[in-house]
Amino acid sequence: MGVELRILRQLELDGTTCSDMNDLLEVVSPGKPPVTQRDLLEIVKHTTVFVAYDPEKSHPHGAAKIVGMTLLSERRLMTGYKGYVDDVAVLDGYRGQHIGRRLMHMLIEHARQLGMKSLELTSNPNNPKRRRAIALYESLGFVVADTRVMRSRLAPPLAFKL
Numbered sequence: 001m002g003v004e005l006r007i008l009r010q011l012e013l014d015g016t017t018c019s020d021m022n023d024l025l026e027v028v029s030p031g032k033p034p035v036t037q038r039d040l041l042e043i044v045k046h047t048t049v050f051v052a053y054d055p056e057k058s059h060p061h062g063a064a065k066i067v068g069m070t071l072l073s074e075r076r077l078m079t080g081y082k083g084y085v086d087d088v089a090v091l092d093g094y095r096g097q098h099i100g101r102r103l104m105h106m107l108i109e110h111a112r113q114l115g116m117k118s119l120e121l122t123s124n125p126n127n128p129k130r131r132r133a134i135a136l137y138e139s140l141g142f143v144v145a146d147t148r149v150m151r152s153r154l155a156p157p158l159a160f161k162l
């Protein structure tokens with residue numbers, strides 16, 4: 001039996017799931033503080049979390065180990081209904097088996113069924129660790145957009161001059 005895919009549901013959010021998801025967070029964003037079960041609960045309420053799991057690698061209480069993930073959040077904007085892709089990650093020992101591609105296919109199909117008109121994501125082209133990811137996105141039809149991503153960390157509070 002190979003790796004299978006599913007959407008993560010609130011009911012299955014126990015400590016083991018949380019630990020598996022944090023292993024994947026470390027893959028995609030090393031050093032980021034781990035998420036708690038409570039964080040994860042909020043995430044799945046607002047975001048569709050696709051996971052790949054290995055039925056042959058079970059945890060002691062029976063749940064299959066999660067080995068890959070990707071997240072789809074929705075943006076209902078004046079310019080249309082769009083999706084945003086984040087946190088695409090597959091555990092090291094499972095790479096090169098088209099798990100990342102299958103996760104992205106599932107996400108894209110889900111976005112189509114929801115009626116989304118486009119998908120966006122960001123990936124740093126100067127980071128050599130992103131080479132596989134960028135090759136994957138390009139092969140799925142993603143192209144570099146003209147717009148630049150700008151970010152505010154919102155801490156400390158912005159000082160507004162009036």
Ligand SMILES: CC(C)(COP(=O)(O)OP(=O)(O)OC[C@H]1O[C@@H](n2cnc3c(N)ncnc32)[C@H](O)[C@@H]1OP(=O)(O)O)[C@@H](O)C(=O)NCCC(=O)NCCS
Nearest residue numbers: 028088089090095096097098099100101123132133135136
């Ligand atoms: C990106 C990632 C999710 C891909 O997962 P994966 O399951 O290994 O990918 P797949 O086996 O589905 O391969 C997808 C495509 O990636 C590319 N790819 C795979 N291995 C590659 C390699 N060694 N070098 C370059 N490109 C590679 C190919 O285009 C491949 O498609 P193909 O085999 O049909 O030609 C995984 O490498 C990963 O977790 N990377 C670290 C986290 C990360 O960078 N996330 C993206 C954040 S923007």
